[in-house]
Amino acid sequence: MSESASDVPRLPAADVAAKGSVRSSRFLGRLLRQRSLLIWGTVVGIIALSAVLAPLLSPFDPDTGVLADSFAPPSTEHWLGADRYGRDVLTRVLYGGQVALLAAVQAVAIALGIGVPAGLAIGYAGGWLDRILMRLVDGVMSVPFLVLAIAVIAALGPGLHNAMAVVGIVYAMSVLRLVRGEVLSAKEELYVDGLKVSGAGGPRILFRHILNNIAPPIIVQATLMFATAIVAEATLSYLGLGVTQPTASWGSMLSEAQATIRQNFFLAVPPGIAIFITVLGINQVGEGLRDLFSREITVGRLGLNVVRKTRPTASEREIFAGEPDQPSALEVRDLSVSFPQAGGQRVQVVQNVDLRLRRGELLCLVGESGSGKSVTAMSMLGLVSHPGVVTASSVRLGDEEISGLDFKAMRSIRGNRIGVVFQDPLASLNPTFTVGNQMCEAIMEHRDVPRREARRLTIDLFERVGIPNPEQRLDDYPFQFSGGMAQRVMIAMALSCDPEVLVADEPTTALDVTVQKQILDLLVGLRDERGLSILLITHDLGVVAEVGDTVATMYAGQIVESGPVAEVFAQPRHPYTQGLLDSIPRNVAPAGALPSIRGTVPQPIDWPVGCRFADRCDFATDACRRSPVPLAPTVDPGHSTRCVRVDELRLAGIGDEQSQVAAVLSRASGRDGVA
Numbered sequence: 001m002s003e004s005a006s007d008v009p010r011l012p013a014a015d016v017a018a019k020g021s022v023r024s025s026r027f028l029g030r031l032l033r034q035r036s037l038l039i040w041g042t043v044v045g046i047i048a049l050s051a052v053l054a055p056l057l058s059p060f061d062p063d064t065g066v067l068a069d070s071f072a073p074p075s076t077e078h079w080l081g082a083d084r085y086g087r088d089v090l091t092r093v094l095y096g097g098q099v100a101l102l103a104a105v106q107a108v109a110i111a112l113g114i115g116v117p118a119g120l121a122i123g124y125a126g127g128w129l130d131r132i133l134m135r136l137v138d139g140v141m142s143v144p145f146l147v148l149a150i151a152v153i154a155a156l157g158p159g160l161h162n163a164m165a166v167v168g169i170v171y172a173m174s175v176l177r178l179v180r181g182e183v184l185s186a187k188e189e190l191y192v193d194g195l196k197v198s199g200a201g202g203p204r205i206l207f208r209h210i211l212n213n214i215a216p217p218i219i220v221q222a223t224l225m226f227a228t229a230i231v232a233e234a235t236l237s238y239l240g241l242g243v244t245q246p247t248a249s250w251g252s253m254l255s256e257a258q259a260t261i262r263q264n265f266f267l268a269v270p271p272g273i274a275i276f277i278t279v280l281g282i283n284q285v286g287e288g289l290r291d292l293f294s295r296e297i298t299v300g301r302l303g304l305n306v307v308r309k310t311r312p313t314a315s316e317r318e319i320f321a322g323e324p325d326q327p328s329a330l331e332v333r334d335l336s337v338s339f340p341q342a343g344g345q346r347v348q349v350v351q352n353v354d355l356r357l358r359r360g361e362l363l364c365l366v367g368e369s370g371s372g373k374s375v376t377a378m379s380m381l382g383l384v385s386h387p388g389v390v391t392a393s394s395v396r397l398g399d400e401e402i403s404g405l406d407f408k409a410m411r412s413i414r415g416n417r418i419g420v421v422f423q424d425p426l427a428s429l430n431p432t433f434t435v436g437n438q439m440c441e442a443i444m445e446h447r448d449v450p451r452r453e454a455r456r457l458t459i460d461l462f463e464r465v466g467i468p469n470p471e472q473r474l475d476d477y478p479f480q481f482s483g484g485m486a487q488r489v490m491i492a493m494a495l496s497c498d499p500e501v502l503v504a505d506e507p508t509t510a511l512d513v514t515v516q517k518q519i520l521d522l523l524v525g526l527r528d529e530r531g532l533s534i535l536l537i538t539h540d541l542g543v544v545a546e547v548g549d550t551v552a553t554m555y556a557g558q559i560v561e562s563g564p565v566a567e568v569f570a571q572p573r574h575p576y577t578q579g580l581l582d583s584i585p586r587n588v589a590p591a592g593a594l595p596s597i598r599g600t601v602p603q604p605i606d607w608p609v610g611c612r613f614a615d616r617c618d619f620a621t622d623a624c625r626r627s628p629v630p631l632a633p634t635v636d637p638g639h640s641t642r643c644v645r646v647d648e649l650r651l652a653g654i655g656d657e658q659s660q661v662a663a664v665l666s667r668a669s670g671r672d673g674v675a
């Protein structure tokens with residue numbers, strides 16, 4: 001039971017303020033579309049209501065009967081007949097429902113009352129307390145609850161409350177396990193670190209934030225436990241350990257029916273059906289809730305509202321005007337991304353980004369860590385996780401507008417038209433399946449081909465990305481691949497859908513320089529042969545010099561400069577780009593301290609009104625700090641900058657030609673051919 005409930009993903013780093021009424025109405029909308037959940041919820045509701053209203057619905061006393069009616073068959077007076085003591089069976093089934101539901105409520109309340117706080121505390125505290133208590137829990141859970149119930153009842157005497165208390169305590173152990181597991185992983189979330197840093201105490205973090213995020217699996221667990229508690233009550237009463245005569249309960253009715261089965265076998269049918277339908281109904285409700293929460297969370301995590309389309313502002317500049325008239329492969333306008341911070345307020349981490357990747361071009365997105373490169377690229381693909389919010393006035397893939405598309409449509413685009421390669425290939429592959437298996441699955445997901453054909457395509461792709469002996473390597477597991485080879489597998493996987501655009505997020509960062517060079521050569525080869533348009537995220541300007549056609553520099557969530565690589569490197573138009581170029585280690589300068597940009601990137605919450613780089617810039621004046629600086633075209637075609645002093649400054653680059661730049665950088669960094 002705990003396994004199925006824990007399949008429900010936790011709500012990710014969500015903040016109460018971030019949810020609000022829009023989310024609740026979306027949730028309600030999905031709830032109303034869950035037909036099975038609604039039908040079974042209604043069935044369970046009717047059963048519960050008829051149990052509660054039993055005294056109104058039935059004129060008979062459940063515990064006393066008329067002996068003359070003993071074993072009476074179903075009739076207009078006794079719809080389901082009468083038992084051996086002449087008691088109305090339907091009345092006893094209705095009252096038995098009361099007992100079953102009350103018993104289940106008691107067990108579940110005890111389970112949650114003990115399991116949730118204990119799981120929260122143990123998971124949050126960790127350490128020796130966690131180790132000792134978890135061994136204890138394992139011990140309790142290894143004893144069948146019936147044995148425990150018999151032991152407790154032997155000590156305290158029979159009775160429904162004692163029996164269900166035992167059931168509740170046993171269930172509490174599985175709730176505790178579930179909650180503890182959820183807390184352990186929730187503790188790793190960034191928002192918890194943020195809360196700790198902001199001074200929030202343990203109880204507040206646990207009850208206000210973590211508990212809120214892990215509520216869905218607990219709710220599902222509680223529902224499923226409710227169903228098993230009903231079965232437990234029936235079993236214990238059947239054995240005479242729960243409800244005692246003459247009180248009506250479904251278990252005790254079965255027990256009586258068994259004693260008189262020769263005289264009237266039908267007496268076992270009504271309580272049997274009551275148990276069956278109630279348990280089935282509650283389980284179906286549990287399953288439905290799990291689906292509901294899973295969909296809600298998956299959808300949120302992957303960003304169902306992938307990019308919320310905003311209206312182009314009246315003043316939106318023709319930022320790409322004057323650029324070479326080459327069709328766009330991927331283009332974004334006025335893209336902003338925000339996340340809620342600890343405390344509830346939303347902060348933009350990427351702001352008003354305009355970016356254009358032309359067909360067959362390799363565009364490098366560079367900038368210091370935290371400047372917003374990955375969030376920008378992922379948001380264009382609808383991969384910013386909930387509770388991030390992405391807005392843009394336009395995201396175009398080729399000729400198609402993809403902002404505002406729903407999750408399903410975006411998923412199909414990601415799978416078929418855009419390939420993505422991440423930094424750590426081994427983390428992106430499932431260690432328990434062979435790479436061939438994973439490749440074939442990926443191909444079959446997007447193309448209607450049989451496995452044999454998928455395998456043949458995989459071999460072709462492996463050959464193309466330079467994996468030697470592809471046929472044999474298909475049957476290897478990810479751990480049998482070196483970092484470079486695993487990255488080739490990831491590139492092959494990204495190419496399996498024959499995409500128009502490849503987004504590569506720092507694909508060579510984890511690799512040594514020789515392998516870096518091979519992977520970069522592979523990307524360049526793909527651009528040249530297939531006309532693939534590549535958005536390459538990197539912080540290595542040497543890589544940009546080596547492979548980039550165009551470059552966009554990001555700083556503090558904004559593009560501050562963009563243009564052809566050779567031109568930007570020869571004559572940067574923004575002091576930040578110049579600072580990055582200066583900071584590249586090269587042995588053309590005499591020995592001494594390596595130049596670096598003073599200061600650090602400001603946090604999104606501290607971004608200044610004017611130029612965000614002003615505090616680190618040697619050329620900043622009051623004018624720079626006064627008001628936001630727009631990204632504006634320079635006199636050079638296709639070259640834009642976000643600097644108010646662009647016309648006055650003559651910033652030094654590091655060469656006239658891109659090839660020279662690459663040569664300088666490669667010599668300087670000692671990498672053979674890779675700058």
Ligand SMILES: Nc1ncnc2c1ncn2[C@@H]1O[C@H](COP(=O)(O)OP(=O)(O)OP(=O)(O)O)[C@@H](O)[C@H]1O
Pocket residue numbers: 339340349367368369370371372373374375376385388539604
């Ligand atoms: N899920 C998130 N929740 C809150 N803030 C986030 C989240 N993801 C990213 N950020 C913030 O967005 C900003 C940009 O992050 P991003 O990862 O895009 O930077 P980057 O330039 O790619 O850095 P790196 O080179 O280190 O990957 C950072 O301030 C980061 O803290």
